[in-house]
Each structure stands twice: as C-alpha cells, then as structure tokens.
Amino acid sequence: MRPFSPRRAEALTALLLTREPGPTAAEHAASGRRGMEQLMSETVAVTGATGFVGRALIERLAAAGLRPRALVRRGEVLGTSTVRGDLDDAGALADLVRDAAHVVHLAGVVKAPEPAAFARVNAGGTERLARAMAKGTGRLVLVSSLAARHPEVSAYAGSKRAAEDVALEILGPERVTILRPPAVYGPGDRATLLIFRQLAS
Numbered sequence: 001m002r003p004f005s006p007r008r009a010e011a012l013t014a015l016l017l018t019r020e021p022g023p024t025a026a027e028h029a030a031s032g033r034r035g036m037e038q039l040m041s042e043t044v045a046v047t048g049a050t051g052f053v054g055r056a057l058i059e060r061l062a063a064a065g066l067r068p069r070a071l072v073r074r075g076e077v078l079g080t081s082t083v084r085g086d087l088d089d090a091g092a093l094a095d096l097v098r099d100a101a102h103v104v105h106l107a108g109v110v111k112a113p114e115p116a117a118f119a120r121v122n123a124g125g126t127e128r129l130a131r132a133m134a135k136g137t138g139r140l141v142l143v144s145s146l147a148a149r150h151p152e153v154s155a156y157a158g159s160k161r162a163a164e165d166v167a168l169e170i171l172g173p174e175r176v177t178i179l180r181p182p183a184v185y186g187p188g189d190r191a192t193l194l195i196f197r198q199l200a201s
Contacts (some may be wrong), residue, residue: 043067045096045138045179047087047129049077052189053143057104064068071107087125093132100116104141105129108163110191115155123162141177142167148180 044061048054049070055077061068062079070080071092086091087107097103108122114169126142135138148154151161183185185192 006056013178042068042101043081043099045069045071045072045100045103046080046106047104047125048108049080049095049145050075050189051106052186053184054106055188057106070095079100080179087121087128090128090132093129097129097133097136097138099136100138102139102141103129103133104143105167112155118155118159121164122159123157123166124129126163126164127170130167133175134170137175139175140171141179142165144178146180162183166177 004089010104037058044066045053046058046061046068047070049163051201057173058068058077058079068077068080070077071083071085071087073084073086078081083092083096084097087093092166100112105126106200107125112118112121130140144165145157147157148160148164149157151158164178167178183192
C-alpha cells in the first residue's frame with residue numbers, strides 16, 4: 001500500500017487541469033489569459049467528497065482556483081457548492097453534473113452485507129452518473145481499483161470492472177479517464193488504522 005499524501009491529491013488535481021496544447025506557441029500565448037479565466041470558472045463535480053480521498057481532493061481543487069461541487073447525503077462540505085442526494089437520485093445527479101467541466105467519481109462501497117450490493121452501488125451508481133452526464137460535454141474521472149484487473153476474484157472486483165465498462169459504453173473513451181489506485185492510507189484515514197495498530201503491537 002502507498003500513503004495518500006497531498007502530493008497524490010495534487011497529481012489528481014493536475015490531471016483535471018490538463019489541457020491539450022494549442023496549434024502553435026504564439027496562439028497558445030495569445031490565448032493564455034482567456035484560458036486561465038475560463039479555467040478559474042470551471043466547475044468540478046465530485047462524488048464521495050466526504051470520504052478520505054474526497055476531502056483531500058476538494059481542498060486541492062479549491063486551492064487551484066476551481067469550483068468544486070459535491071454530492072452529499074447530509075450536511076455540507078466546506079469550500080463547495082453542495083447538492084443533496086445520492087447515486088440513486090437521478091435528479092440530484094443531474095444537478096451535480098450540470099455545466100461541470102469534469103466529474104470525479106469517488107463514491108462506492110468496499111464492504112457490503114451481500115455480494116449484490118457491490119454491483120448495485122459500484123456498477124449501478126456509475127451507470128446512473130454516466131447517464132446523467134451523457135447529454136453534456138463534461139469528462140469523467142472514474143476512480144476505480146486495482147481489483148478491477150481481475151474481476152473474477154470477488155464481487156467487489158467484478159463490480160469495479162463493471163463500473164469501468166459501463167462508463168466507457170455510455171460516454172466513450174474520449175470522455176472517460178479511469179484511475180486504478182492501490183489501497184491508500186494517511187492522516188485522517190480510519191479504515192487502515194486498525195491494521196497499523198495491530199502491526200505496531
């Protein structure tokens with residue numbers, strides 16, 4: 001496992017800021033000011049914004065001058081405009097992605113009471129999000145998992161691969177970037193804290 005650090009959050013933010021180069025250096029320089037003004041006004045929608053990775057990403061997006069918009073079931077996320085709802089709420093998803101230049105999909109489950117729940121949330125939630133984006137032009141950054149390399153291993157792995165497949169099917173590869181991070185940990189992470197306590201004892 002690799003620690004989730006501010007540097008990794010910055011790397012994800014950098015991915016969102018990537019722009020294709022202009023035809024010539026002169027044209028790129030001439031449009032630089034206009035491009036920066038456009039960049040600063042862009043909205044980045046985020047699911048899973050209250051999670052470990054999501055909180056770090058929101059902080060970095062805001063620091064970069066972007067406008068994060070978060071989907072939350074309850075409460076608010078500081079530094080964002082908030083949309084109340086979840087991945088089952090088609091209306092909330094439409095509000096979340098409206099006019100967003102990028103959508104970062106972090107939400108999902110890693111533990112479930114039954115195998116079918118992985119498919120319902122991870123694959124089904126991604127499908128509903130992608131369909132909400134279909135009429136727009138925003139790009140999806142789908143944060144998947146290394147487990148998706150071997151979908152036959154578990155219901156979780158299968159659901160993550162299915163989420164990748166359905167996103168590509170609906171939006172096409174030109175609008176989808178898939179990330180497969182390993183397990184992450186760091187300050188504020190409670191999921192792996194027990195493991196490290198056991199190792200230290």
